[in-house]
Amino acid sequence: TQLLEQSPQFLSIQEGENLTVYCNSSSVFSSLQWYRQEPGEGPVLLVTVVTGGEVKKLKRLTFQFGDARKDSSLHITAAQPGDTGLYLCAGARQAGTALIFGKGTTLSVSS
Amino acid sequence: EPEVTQTPSHQVTQMGQEVILRCVPISNHLYFYWYRQILGQKVEFLVSFYNNEISEKSEIFDDQFSVERPDGSNFTLKIRSTKLEDSAMYFCASSRGGGNEKLFFGSGTQLSVL
Numbered sequence: 001t002q003l004l005e006q007s008p009q010f011l012s013i014q015e016g017e018n019l020t021v022y023c024n025s026s027s028v029f030s031s032l033q034w035y036r037q038e039p040g041e042g043p044v045l046l047v048t049v050v051t052g053g054e055v056k057k058l059k060r061l062t063f064q065f066g067d068a069r070k071d072s073s074l075h076i077t078a079a080q081p082g083d084t085g086l087y088l089c090a091g092a093r094q095a096g097t098a099l100i101f102g103k104g105t106t107l108s109v110s111s
Numbered sequence: 112e113p114e115v116t117q118t119p120s121h122q123v124t125q126m127g128q129e130v131i132l133r134c135v136p137i138s139n140h141l142y143f144y145w146y147r148q149i150l151g152q153k154v155e156f157l158v159s160f161y162n163n164e165i166s167e168k169s170e171i172f173d174d175q176f177s178v179e180r181p182d183g184s185n186f187t188l189k190i191r192s193t194k195l196e197d198s199a200m201y202f203c204a205s206s207r208g209g210g211n212e213k214l215f216f217g218s219g220t221q222l223s224v225l
Binding site: 030031032039041042043044045048050089090092095096097098099100101102103104 | 115139144152153154155156158159167168169202204209210211213214216218219
């Protein structure tokens with residue numbers, strides 16, 4: 001079973017701080033996706049990274065796919081309370097195959 | 112924005128009973144999925160469905176599980192004889208295409224097996 005390890009598991013920070021969460025594996029993935037999940041809701045896709053070394057930005061969120069396509073990171077600049085939630089990474093070994101999810105990072109941003 | 116809808120939002124059942132979880136995927140989507148999330152654990156893939164047949168399934172998806180697209184809009188997951196360990200949040204998802212197409216998830220059905 002291919003595993004995606006996310007770290008840290010929990011992160012509690014103050015508004016305005018920067019943070020990075022990580023998603024690591026020993027396996028190569030065709031693509032990695034980052035989702036955000038609110039309590040009682042399904043995951044909502046934030047971004048898909050496909051190319052090794054790729055960097056994508058979504059407002060204050062920066063996503064990077066590792067050169068070897070085994071890891072990814074999510075960096076949030078100047079975190080806001082609205083960023084609070086569970087951040088999940090998910091990868092597909094081959095395009096179109098089942099997504100494997102990490103356990104997620106629970107982020108809490110207080111004002 | 113179009114969304115995937117799931118019913119019921121909560122389902123309580125007795126062990127050994129059959130349950131059917133219902134999903135209405137986004138109308139122009141062609142690929143359908145079921146995932147589940149046991150409390151405190153990761154989201155796990157169960158099955159994918161395309162062109163009226165299962166395209167991939169996990170080891171969790173044993174003979175007790177089945178999926179069906181009975182008409183042009185619904186996509187169902189049936190658990191034939193529920194076990195305590197089937198208690199979880201079940202998410203339906205759909206996508207327009209395969210590959211790296213964006214998955215849209217429903218809000219889930221919380222299944223509690225007593």
